[in-house]
Amino acid sequence: MKTYAKPPAKEWDHDASTTARAGADPLLEVRHVxxxxxxxxxxxxxxxxVASGEFLTILGESGSGKTTLLRLIAGFEQPSxxxxxxxxxxxxxxxxxxxxxxxxxxSYALFPHLTVAENVAYGMRVQGVPRAEIPPRxxxxxxxxxxxxxxxxxxxxxxxxxxxxxxxxxxxxxxPKLLLLDEPLSALDANLRRQMQTELKALQRxxxxxxxxxxxxxxxxxxxxDRIALLxxxxxxxxxxxxxxxNSPTSAYTAQFIGQTNLLTAQVSGGTARAGCLLWPxxxxxxxxxxxxxxxHIRLVDGASGxxxxxxxxxxxxxxxxxxxxxxxxxxxxxxxxxxRVRVPSRGILEDEVDLEFSAKDCVRLRDAGSS
Amino acid sequence: MYSRAYKLxxxxxxxxxxxxxxxxxxxxxxxxxxxxxxxxxxVHTWSLNNYxxxxxxxxxxxxxxxxxxxxxxxxxxxxxLGYPLAYFLSFHAGPRKELxxxxxxxxxxxxxxxxxxxxKTILGGDGVLNGLLQFLHITQHPVxxxxxxxxxxxxxxxHIYTPFTFLPIYASLEHIPRNLVEASQDLGxxxxxxxxxxxxxxxxxxxxxxxxxxxxxxxxxxLAPILVGGPGGTMISNIVQTLFGAAxxxxxxxxxxxxxxxxxxGLLFATERVERKWTFS
Numbered sequence: 001m002k003t004y005a006k007p008p009a010k011e012w013d014h015d016a017s018t019t020a021r022a023g024a025d026p027l028l029e030v031r032h033v034x035x036x037x038x039x040x041x042x043x044x045x046x047x048x049x050v051a052s053g054e055f056l057t058i059l060g061e062s063g064s065g066k067t068t069l070l071r072l073i074a075g076f077e078q079p080s081x082x083x084x085x086x087x088x089x090x091x092x093x094x095x096x097x098x099x100x101x102x103x104x105x106x107s108y109a110l111f112p113h114l115t116v117a118e119n120v121a122y123g124m125r126v127q128g129v130p131r132a133e134i135p136p137r138x139x140x141x142x143x144x145x146x147x148x149x150x151x152x153x154x155x156x157x158x159x160x161x162x163x164x165x166x167x168x169x170x171x172x173x174x175x176p177k178l179l180l181l182d183e184p185l186s187a188l189d190a191n192l193r194r195q196m197q198t199e200l201k202a203l204q205r206x207x208x209x210x211x212x213x214x215x216x217x218x219x220x221x222x223x224x225x226d227r228i229a230l231l232x233x234x235x236x237x238x239x240x241x242x243x244x245x246x247n248s249p250t251s252a253y254t255a256q257f258i259g260q261t262n263l264l265t266a267q268v269s270g271g272t273a274r275a276g277c278l279l280w281p282x283x284x285x286x287x288x289x290x291x292x293x294x295x296x297h298i299r300l301v302d303g304a305s306g307x308x309x310x311x312x313x314x315x316x317x318x319x320x321x322x323x324x325x326x327x328x329x330x331x332x333x334x335x336x337x338x339x340x341r342v343r344v345p346s347r348g349i350l351e352d353e354v355d356l357e358f359s360a361k362d363c364v365r366l367r368d369a370g371s372s
Numbered sequence: 373m374y375s376r377a378y379k380l381x382x383x384x385x386x387x388x389x390x391x392x393x394x395x396x397x398x399x400x401x402x403x404x405x406x407x408x409x410x411x412x413x414x415v416h417t418w419s420l421n422n423y424x425x426x427x428x429x430x431x432x433x434x435x436x437x438x439x440x441x442x443x444x445x446x447x448x449x450x451x452x453l454g455y456p457l458a459y460f461l462s463f464h465a466g467p468r469k470e471l472x473x474x475x476x477x478x479x480x481x482x483x484x485x486x487x488x489x490x491x492k493t494i495l496g497g498d499g500v501l502n503g504l505l506q507f508l509h510i511t512q513h514p515v516x517x518x519x520x521x522x523x524x525x526x527x528x529x530x531h532i533y534t535p536f537t538f539l540p541i542y543a544s545l546e547h548i549p550r551n552l553v554e555a556s557q558d559l560g561x562x563x564x565x566x567x568x569x570x571x572x573x574x575x576x577x578x579x580x581x582x583x584x585x586x587x588x589x590x591x592x593x594x595l596a597p598i599l600v601g602g603p604g605g606t607m608i609s610n611i612v613q614t615l616f617g618a619a620x621x622x623x624x625x626x627x628x629x630x631x632x633x634x635x636x637x638g639l640l641f642a643t644e645r646v647e648r649k650w651t652f653s
Binding site: 074075076095096097098101102103105107109110111112113122123126127154156170171174 | 556
C-alpha cells in the first residue's frame with residue numbers, strides 16, 4: 001500500500017460544526033449547482049465543500065437528486081447552473097475522461113469482454129501508463145480488495161460482492177483525487193453489506209482518498225461518514241457530522257429521516273415550553289416552536305412526581321410494547337392524547353400505566369418545522 | 373406437464389411442414405446431383421460425374437470465385453455503410469432515433485424488382501447519372517461501364533442488403549449497457565478509445581451476423597445480375613438457374629447447388645462459433 005500517499009494526519013471533530021474546516025482549501029467545491037431535465041428541477045442551488053481525505057455521504061430518498069449530483073461531478077451530466085471546482089480548477093467544463101475522479105457504479109459496470117485483471121488495468125492502459133508499471137499495480141489493487149485469486153476470471157462468473165470489490169479496485173488503481181460511489185452496496189445482502197461497510201471504511205482510512213458516497217440508507221451513512229449531506233427534493237437540507245445531524249437536526253424532516261424521533265408541537269412562554277400536558281424549562285424565544293425528542297431520551301422512572309426541575313415527568317398509557325433484543329420500543333399515549341415512542345432497555349412486560357421522564361436538554365428545537 | 377400425445381399433436385404440423393417442404397426437396401436435390409441426363413431423360417444411375425465436371429471445367433470455378441468476390445465486396449460496403457449508420461442511431465440520434473430507424477427499414481418494404489429497376493434507370497446509357505454527367509459536360513457520350521457490369525451488381529446489392537447488416541448491428545449496439553460507456557470515460561478513455569475498446573468488441577456478434585446476411589444473400593442472388601449485371605456480371609446462381617431451365621441439366625445444377633449449400637453451411641457454422649465466443653452474458 002506504500003504507493004498511496006498517506007493523507008495528512010487529520011482527526012475529524014465529529015461534534016464540530018460544518019465551519020470547522022473553513023481554513024483548509026477544500027478538494028471539491030460545488031457552488032450553487034442546479035440541474036433541470038426538461039422542465040423538471042432535479043437539483044436546486046446546491047453548495048457544498050468536500051475536504052481532502054474526507055468521507056462525505058450524500059443521503060436522500062430516491063428521487064432526491066443524489067445520484068444526479070454524483071453524475072454532475074463525474075461529468076456524465078452538465079449542470080444547468082452553477083460551477084464545480086476541484087483543487088482550484090474548474091471541473092464542470094471538462095469531459096469525464098479528463099477528470100481525476102473515478103466512479104464505482106451501482107451496477108458495477110465491469111467490462112464483460114475483459115478479465116478481472118484487464119478491467120483493473122483498463123484505466124492505466126487508456127491513459128498511457130508505462131506498460132511495465134501496469135501488472136504490479138493491478139496485482140496490488142487486487143490484493144487490496146482480496147481478489148487476487150480471480151485475476152483471470154471474466155466478471156460474469158463472480159458473485160455480486162466480488163464484482164463490487166473488482167469495481168472498487170478498478171477505480172482506486174488510478175489513484176483518483178476523489179472517488180465517487182453510487183449506492184455501491186445496495187445490491188448486496190445484509191450480512192455482506194455490513195462486512196463491506198467495515199472494509200470500505202478501513203480502506204478509505206488506509207489510502208486516504210476522498211470518498212463521496214451516495215446512499216439512501218441512513219444507518220449506512222451514519223456508520224461510514226465523516227459528514228452527511230442530506231438531500232431533500234433536490235435541495236440540501238442539512239450537512240453535518242453524523243453526531244451533529246442526529247443530535248441537532250435543524251428540521252423535522254432531518255430529525256425523522258435520520259433515526260426515529262417524536263415531534264412535540266409546543267408554545268414557549270416565560271422560560272417554559274408547553275406541549276399539551278408536558279412542561280419543561282426552555283430558553284428559546286417566546287412563541288410557537290417544534291421540538292424533536294428521540295425515543296431513547298425518554299426513560300422509565302418510579303413515581304409520577306419528583307425528579308429535578310430541568311426535566312419533565314409524566315404518567316402515560318402503554319399502548320404497545322415491541323421487543324427488539326437489547327431494547328424495548330414502547331408506544332405510549334400521554335393523558336392529553338399525544339402519541340410518543342420510547343426506547344428503553346429491555347426489562348420484561350410492563351404495566352398498562354407507566355411513569356416516564358425526559359430532560360429538557362434533550363428536546364431539540366427545530367429551526368424549520370416544515371411538513372415532512 | 374403436458375402429455376406425450378399433446379406434445380406430439382402440436383409438434384406434428386411444423387415437423388410435417390419442414391419435412392415436406394425443406395428436407396424432402398434437399399434430399400431430392402442431393403440425389404439429383406449424382407444422376408445423369410441421357411437423351412433428354414434424367415437417368416437414375418449413381419456417379420460422381422457431375423462433381424468431376426465441376427472441378428474439371430474452369431468456367432464454373434471461375435464464376436463461383438467471381439460470385440464470392442462480389443459477395444465479399446457487397447459485404448464490405450454494406451458493413452461500411454451499415455455500421456456507422458447503426459452507431460449513429462444507437463448512440464447519437466437522440467429523440468429522432470425512432471423516426472430514423474423507420475427510414476432505414478422502409479426500403480425493405482419496397483419490392484426487390486422495383487429497387488433493381490431503379491438502379492437500371494439511374495445507371496443506364498440514357499439514365500439519370502449519364503444525363504447529369506453530359507449536362508455538366510463532364511463526358512460527351514454516355515458512359516457504358518456503369519450498367520451491365522460487376523460494378524453495377526455490387527452497387528445494387530449493396531443498396532439492397534445494407535439494411536440487413538444494419539439491423540443486427542443496431543440490435544447489438546442497443547444491447548450494450550450505457551454505463552459501460554460511462555465507466556470507460558470515467559476511467560480516462562476518450563470517446564474514440566471507448567469506441568475501439570468497449571463498443572466495437574461488444575458489437576462483434578451483430579457485426580458478424582450482418583456480414584453473414586450480406587455475404588450469404590449476395591452469393592445466392594440471381595436477379596441483380598440479370599437486371600444490371602450483363603455478361604461480365606453473371607453469378608453462380610444464374611448458372612444454376614440456366615441449368616435447371618433451358619439447358620435441362622438438373623443433375624449438374626443440383627451438384628452446383630449442393631456445393632454452394634455446403635459452402636454456406638460451413639460459413640454459418642464458423643461465424644456461429646466466433647459469435648458465441650464474443651457473446652458475454
